[in-house]
Each structure stands twice: as C-alpha cells, then as structure tokens.
Amino acid sequence: MNEDRKTNQQTDNRPDSTPDDSAPDNLDRILLTEDTLHPSSGFTASVMEAIHERAAAPSSMSGPIPFPWKQAIPGIAALAIAIAILVRLIVTTVRSTDPTAQIARPIAWPAWLHLNSSFNSSVDWSQFLRVQAGPALLALAGSWVCVAVCRRLAAGRPIR
C-alpha cells in the first residue's frame, strides 16, 4: 500500500476546551497522522465505465423509475374484478332489501355513541348477517387473493 502521512494542527477549532484537551493532544495527532491511500490504477477507468453503463441505460440521468405495468396488471385486474363484484353485491343487496325494514342502516353502533336503544333492538340481526356477511367474506377473500398474487409475482425478482 502506498502511504504517506498527513496531518495538521488547528487548535482554534478544537471540539472542546476542557483542561485535558489542551494541546498538544496525542489523540489528535494519532487521528490526524493517518495513512493515505492512493487510488488503484484502474479506479478512474472503473468509475467511468460504470457511469457510461448507466448513461447508456434509458432514464439513467433523471426521471422516475418506470412503473412495472407487466407485474402490476394481474393485481390490478383482480382488484377491478373484486370491486365490480362488491359493487354488484351492494346494489343487489340494497335493491332486495325492504325499504321499510330497519336494515337500511345495518350498522352495529358502539355503545359509547349513545344512539337510541330502540334502533338497535329493531335491527333484524339474522337478515343483517345474511346480507352483509357474504360481501364482507368475499372482499376478504379477494384481498387475500390479491396479496397472494402480488407476493408470488414479487418473489425472486430483484428490484431494478
């Protein structure tokens, strides 16, 4: 290793001024008297080669990383299908529900909201579960499928 020594003493810029830091300080001298490396002969060429490679690649100097449409299309398609099914189920549910039934507001309000107890008591819970559980389960299944497909597509593919 080619080496030589470099150092300098600039006591006015010392990081602290406690008595034990008064000059001359062996610690400063040791850390300043550091070996100096000389670049290996091929270093510049290696850097420039790497830079030329990146310059030759598209969008290397600037611009965002292109969106990976090929990988995303199956996930987007699955999501679109799931949304379409969910919308259809909601529409079907709303149309099939008797408007006089209290199921129009099928939300189990938390007790701390202090909504009137008559509302809760009037909800037909069996009907509520029947019309809401299906879409909820379907949405969960759809989400799971999306996640599984994405993980499968991402597995083993290095990020470029």
Add this chain to the structure above:
Amino acid sequence: MPTNPIPSAPGRVSAHAGPSDTSAEIAIVDRVLGGDVEAFVVIVERWQKPLINMAWRYCRDRGRAEELAQEAFIRAWRGLGQWRRESSFSTWLFSIAANVYRTELKRIPSIQLSLDQVTEPSRPFVHDAELDGAARDEAVRRAVLALPDSYREPLILFYFHEMDLAAAAATMGIPEGTMKARLSRGRALLRQRFPKLQDSLPDPPGLASVRKIETAKGDRQ
C-alpha cells in the same frame, strides 16, 4: 491549495477546494450536464483520492473503500443537476459521499469490534518503542470505528477535514454546536478506552513528518 482541477500533489489528500477549483468545476459540471459524460473523468481524477481516503476512514478496508468511493461518484454524477452553485462543489460532494458511506456500511457493515473489545496495548511489542507506538496508534484508529454511530462519524469527518469543524459539520449536514458536542463525547470515550494517551506517551511515530507536513500546509496557505 491546489488550483488545478486535476490532482497535482501525489501523496497529499486535499479535502478543500479553493475558488478557482469551484469555477473550474462549474465549467466541468456544465459540460457533463450538457451531455458530455466523458468530462466527468476530470472530477473523478480530481476527487478520487479524497473520496477513497474518506471511505477508508469509514471502513479501514482498501477494497471496500474503492467500492464505496465509486458508488459515491456514481451518485454524484446522477445528482449533478442538484448541486446548488452557492455551496462549494467539495462540500456537496463530501456530503453525498458521507451519505453513501453511511448507508452502504449500514446495509453491509464492515467487521467491527465493540469498544469494550478494543484494548489499549500495554507494550505488546518489545522490539522498540516505535513499533509499540504504531500498534497503539492503529488500535486507537480502529477504536474510532467501534464508537457508537453518533460519535463515530463526527470524529471521522473532523479529522478527515484536518480538524475543520465547519467543514465536518457541513459534510454531515448538522449544526456546528451539535458536531462539537458529539466530538467531545467521542473523544472522551476514546480517552476512557486509552487512558495512557493523556500525557505519558511519547510523540507518536511520524511526528517529525507531521511537523513537516504542517509546515508544508502553512506554505500552501
């Protein structure tokens, strides 16, 4: 201080650039931004030595230091358009390099001991005092790498910048006061680990050359 964009003083690491360097570098940066990729070679040649030596202080591994420096140059080339001309090119470049070194060494750490595992050699060599001093000095330098993160980098940069607090703080992108506090703590930790450094040790080997270089630096300024 060098006034040529191409390194002219083999063996010396200049971490600072004067006004003429900056104007020369502005011209080169403009050429690179204008599409002349080959012009970047001037920047590489000018700054390869400081960047490699800076990386060396972060990892103390020659091969890794060159890899890190190469990555820093690539990052600098990519971000050349983001250099705001009001700050010096060297400050901007060192700041990018420090970020690269920090990130890369976090991602793939170099082999390090904890500070407790670094011991002060108590005359492990009986050949002569110089060898003893050299071993101790190397132990102290390696102990810097064993310091906690927040103290290690300030110490590395402070001594890399030849004890220029402002330059070290600018490279790290932290206020000078914070840098000063971290340096004090880092130095105190090192002194705890190496109590004999306080005053009983003779001048470290190479002090004569140190003084020569100090004189040379005085001449440069």
